[in-house]
Amino acid sequence: MGRAPCCDKASVKRGPWSPEEDTKLKEYIEKHGTGGNWIALPQKAGLKRCGKSCRLRWLNYLRPNIKHGDFSDEEDRIICSLYVNIGSRWSIIAAQLPGRTDNDIKNYWNTKLKKKLMGLLPLSHHRKQPSFPSSFTLQNPPLSPSAHQLYGEYCTYTPTTTTSFTSNIEPPFSLPSSNYASTSDITTSVSHPFYQNQDSMQCYYPIMRDNSSNNNNNMLMFGSEGSCSTSSDGSCTNQGREIIKQEERIGCHSYNNNNDNFMLSHSNNINDGEKSCAAGEWFSQTLLAPLGYDIEDIKQLISSSSSTTIFNNVDENKTEEKAMYYYYY
DNA sequence: AAATGTTGCAACCGCTTTCGA
DNA sequence: TTCGAAAGCGGTTGCAACATT
Structure with missing residues (x-):
């Protein structure tokens, strides 16, 4: 027993829309509106189409001010920033992208943007030993007592995936020039993630201080799988709260406020890609400030959305691979 | 030039959420 | 409060266009 179809498939036309159908639908909606009833609309408009199909065609293609074509760097950044977090x-x-449809963005992400990012990293499937500039050494982060407690608990896992790391890679899209002095000043680290607590799906990142610079740089982190998170008690957390919660947990935001600069790295034994990490060396990190959007920006973006159910029902099983890029600015 | 592989995107499918009776 | 219909949404598919062999 399947679900009842929304319409009689035998009697409705399917497949690509003809220009005539487009015209009929457009003219009808411009004249009468949707009437809040898509199911009844095709009949009224003289179309042999399913209401859902009409709705989709209108929303994704026919409605005014739809933008098609190339996405700008700014749009890339917004998409990535939001994807990272939500x-x-x-x-x-x-x-958040006027003129763009969800379908467009989804297609763009799946076919281009994700590849654009992934193209930078030999992610995943590699088990490279991390390699860092010699100036980078691990500093145990100044965790809050509660975070220490947390990490002491979590960091007893042996990594199942070795961090891979490449520095000084061009970012996949341009950053505002004010964000950095020159290309060589950008440290882009790509990491196959971290590794995950197999029980809780919690992701972990090591953090390392850059001793080579006296600048009061802030770190921007972009891209992570971290937004997929299930709390250690097994309950799936509300994702919006999780962002804030994790930030508080590990004090990431205060790092930025303190103008510390730090970055992703592995343990203090750089050559030991497979070693277990000691308590306090690894950070669980869902969110910092992706590409110029700090946490407040993101929250504001989200809260300004018309949706009221943004963070409900996080799929705790999503484990899609993502890249991580770190920028200094 | 033909065959095969790849890419991009429109459209579909079916599950979830919302809304109104 | 319950229930059914409709809308919303994200994942997936189909296919045309393009690229490569």
Whole structure:
């Protein structure tokens, strides 16, 4: 027993829309509106189409001010920033990009942007030993007592995936020039993630201080799988709260406020890619400030969305691979 | 030039959420 | 409060266009 179809498939036309159908639908909606009833609309408009199909055609293609074609760097950054933090909630992401549809963004992400990012990293499937500039050494981060407690608990896992790391890679899209002095000043680290607590799906990142610079740089982190998170008690956390919660937990935001600069790295034994990490060396990190959007920006973006259910029902099983890029600015 | 592989995107499918009776 | 219909949404598919062999 399947679900009842929304319409009689035998009697409705399917497949690509003809220009005539487009014209009929457009003219009808411009004249009468949708009437809040898509199911009844095709009949009224003289179309042999399913209401859902009409709705989709209108929303994704026919409605005014739809933008098609290339995405700008700024749009790339917004998409990535939001994806990092809220996942594949395309409608919410689309709400931040006037003229773009969720379908467009989803397609763009799946076919281009993700590859654009992934193209930088030999992610995943590699088990490279991390390699860092010699100036980078591990500093145990100044964790809050509660974070220490947390990490002491979490960091007893042996990594199942070795961090890979490449520095000084061009970012996949341009950053505002004010964000950095020159290309060589950008440290882009790509990491196959971290590794995950197999029980809780919690992701871990090591953090390392850059001793080579006296600048009061802030770190920007872009891209992570971290937004997929299930708390250690097994309950799936509300994702919006999780962002804030994790920030508080590990004090990431205060790092930025303190103008510390630090970056992703592995343990203090750089050559030991497979070693277990000691308590306090690894950070669980969902969110910092992706590409110029700090936490407040993101929250504001999200809260300005028309949706009221942004963070509900996080799929705790999503484990899609993502890249991580770190920028100094 | 033909065959095969790849890419991009529109459209579909079906599950979830919302809304109104 | 419950229930059914409709809308919303994200994942997936189909296919045309393009690239490569």
